[in-house]
Amino acid sequence: MKKDLRIGLLFALPWILGFIIFLAYPVLASLYYSFTNFSILREPSYVGADNYAELASDTVFHKALINTLIYAVGAVPLSTVVAIGLAMLLNTKVKGMSYYRTIFFLPSLVPMVALGTLFLWIFNGDYGLLNEGIRAANLEPPNWLGDPAWSKSTLMLISMWGCGQAMVIYLAGLQNVPVSLYEAADLDGAKLGKKIWNVTLPMLSPVILFNVVMGIIGALQVFAVPYVMFPGGAPARSTYFIASYLFDNAFQYQRMGYASAVGWVMFIITLVLTLLALKMSDRHVHYETE
Amino acid sequence: MGKRKQIQTALTHVALILLSVVFALPLLWMLSTSLKPISETLTTPPKWIPTQVMWSNYPDAINYNSKQLGYIPFLVYMRNTVVVTILCIVGSVTSNALVAYSFSRLRWAGRDAFFGLTVATMMIPFPVLMVPTFTLFRYLGWVGSFKPLWVPAFFASAFSIFLLRQFFRTIPMELSEAAKLDGCSEFRIFTDVIVPLAKPALMVVALFTFMGSWNDFLGPLIYLVDQNTFTLALGLSAYQTQHGGTPWNLLMAATLLVILPILIVFFFAQKLFIQGIATSGFK
Numbered sequence: 001m002k003k004d005l006r007i008g009l010l011f012a013l014p015w016i017l018g019f020i021i022f023l024a025y026p027v028l029a030s031l032y033y034s035f036t037n038f039s040i041l042r043e044p045s046y047v048g049a050d051n052y053a054e055l056a057s058d059t060v061f062h063k064a065l066i067n068t069l070i071y072a073v074g075a076v077p078l079s080t081v082v083a084i085g086l087a088m089l090l091n092t093k094v095k096g097m098s099y100y101r102t103i104f105f106l107p108s109l110v111p112m113v114a115l116g117t118l119f120l121w122i123f124n125g126d127y128g129l130l131n132e133g134i135r136a137a138n139l140e141p142p143n144w145l146g147d148p149a150w151s152k153s154t155l156m157l158i159s160m161w162g163c164g165q166a167m168v169i170y171l172a173g174l175q176n177v178p179v180s181l182y183e184a185a186d187l188d189g190a191k192l193g194k195k196i197w198n199v200t201l202p203m204l205s206p207v208i209l210f211n212v213v214m215g216i217i218g219a220l221q222v223f224a225v226p227y228v229m230f231p232g233g234a235p236a237r238s239t240y241f242i243a244s245y246l247f248d249n250a251f252q253y254q255r256m257g258y259a260s261a262v263g264w265v266m267f268i269i270t271l272v273l274t275l276l277a278l279k280m281s282d283r284h285v286h287y288e289t290e
Numbered sequence: 291m292g293k294r295k296q297i298q299t300a301l302t303h304v305a306l307i308l309l310s311v312v313f314a315l316p317l318l319w320m321l322s323t324s325l326k327p328i329s330e331t332l333t334t335p336p337k338w339i340p341t342q343v344m345w346s347n348y349p350d351a352i353n354y355n356s357k358q359l360g361y362i363p364f365l366v367y368m369r370n371t372v373v374v375t376i377l378c379i380v381g382s383v384t385s386n387a388l389v390a391y392s393f394s395r396l397r398w399a400g401r402d403a404f405f406g407l408t409v410a411t412m413m414i415p416f417p418v419l420m421v422p423t424f425t426l427f428r429y430l431g432w433v434g435s436f437k438p439l440w441v442p443a444f445f446a447s448a449f450s451i452f453l454l455r456q457f458f459r460t461i462p463m464e465l466s467e468a469a470k471l472d473g474c475s476e477f478r479i480f481t482d483v484i485v486p487l488a489k490p491a492l493m494v495v496a497l498f499t500f501m502g503s504w505n506d507f508l509g510p511l512i513y514l515v516d517q518n519t520f521t522l523a524l525g526l527s528a529y530q531t532q533h534g535g536t537p538w539n540l541l542m543a544a545t546l547l548v549i550l551p552i553l554i555v556f557f558f559a560q561k562l563f564i565q566g567i568a569t570s571g572f573k
Binding site: 110 | 416
């Protein structure tokens with residue numbers, strides 16, 4: 001027994017150390033830092049809940065928080081619907097399926113910075129491909145990058161373009177749905193819409209839950225693409241997100257204690273939303289009994 | 291019924307073709323722009339095929355000399371990125387394989403509880419960890435070096451452990467027991483029995499690590515100071531800090547060069563990629 005434990009721990013050692021050094025310690029340290037005044041130039045000094053009190057009345061933080069929530073509320077459902085739609089189309093087993101799959105999947109491989117650069121060009125108000133297309137249709141194109149009313153939509157559209165990974169997971173989920181369920185629905189004379197609603201979506205629900213939770217966690221940390229495309233959260237701070245504010249506090253304003261408080265608020269929001277998603281799913285997610 | 295089915299199939303094809311145009315267009319536009327002379331990047335209506343294919347944009351992008359930023363050492367960025375990525379892959383594959391072996395094929399007290407905790411840590415947003423991790427690396431004097439970018443890879447990660455454990459569990463225990471009867475130590479069983487059988491899964495971890503490290507932006511942004519230590523992701527963001535008169539053709543050529551290695555790897559390992567991602571969604 002004792003020998004088993006020793007060997008087990010020995011093999012797990014890299015992770016035991018990694019867990020302590022790169023997870024447990026930073027989480028606890030950042031909790032402690034969030035109650036201090038702290039920068040590179042000076043040791044942390046305890047200030048009680050001052051940082052949190054300041055956050056409560058910090059209008060820039062509120063703006064960043066609201067921006068992040070709006071982005072998450074827009075981007076997560078949009079990518080979910082698109083990813084499921086694409087997966088369903090691919091699951092019809094049409095000819096050339098692997099080519100289509102590759103085309104839909106490829107964009108999700110593009111590095112964030114490259115993605116930002118590419119879309120700066122596509123969404124360019126004057127010469128961008130997208131607005132050329134809109135003008136060709138005789139419509140008035142929006143200023144995607146310069147108008148605060150559109151900047152967040154730009155980021156949501158970009159996130160949709162990268163939904164390939166979720167799509168692949170949905171596709172695998174769809175392929176696991178027993179054919180017999182569809183055959184039974186056929187015998188009952190069910191139409192396509194009914195089959196999707198009563199067979200496909202319930203069977204897919206655990207996978208949807210997984211992707212939505214991962215999507216929420218990712219959306220709340222959105223950073224690189226806006227950082228590249230919208231320096232300083234321009235226009236009018238409409239693309240300034242929690243992660244941007246945390247980064248600026250930690251590495252631009254030298255306020256690491258305050259940044260840690262921002263981080264903990266972000267952590268708590270992530271936890272609450274994740275638990276909410278799990279709770280709401282209780283009634284709707286169907287797990288196959290083994 | 292037959293006719294209805296035909297219409298359905300036709301509609302599916304139309305939808306797939308239209309959608310693949312939408313998804314492929316940005317990448318094709320990048321390719322087209324990267325091969326244009328600068329005068330043709332700003333034409334209305336946009337030109338898809340350049341009158342003169344400018345292959346020279348690629349060497350020009352690599353040797354780009356910006357007015358505001360000076361010379362951008364693209365090849366140095368490339369070398370830095372390759373070094374960091376290789377170290378990350380080596381570290382991640384070895385450490386995660388060992389740890390996943392422990393979590394799936396060894397029995398020890400507290401194993402499953404610790405694994406549950408491990409999976410739960412995937413919920414922790416990276417930015418929360420950023421400040422203390424930075425302070426730690428600063429204390430070690432590693433800021434400005436590559437170490438903060440690759441050393442953590444040698445200490446495994448929750449996601450890869452999870453992925454490998456899924457796979458290791460499917461290997462019959464009888465194989466380990468037979469090897470044990472032959473007098474093999476656990477380490478020998480690991481290296482001679484499990485690792486050879488788990489090659490596809492290890493490749494998946496290597497691929498994901500490659501992607502993560504090649505694409506990493508926040509890490510280099512925080513830790514790298516000197517321009518000569520920049521990685522591609524960070525270096526690319528430097529191309530467009532200048533405003534007005536962006537040489538879009540060169541910028542798109544540089545962007546394409548950053549993406550290219552990923553595309554090449556993807557085309558060689560497409561099946562592994564797809565399978566790896568698909569399994570990540572299932573418990």
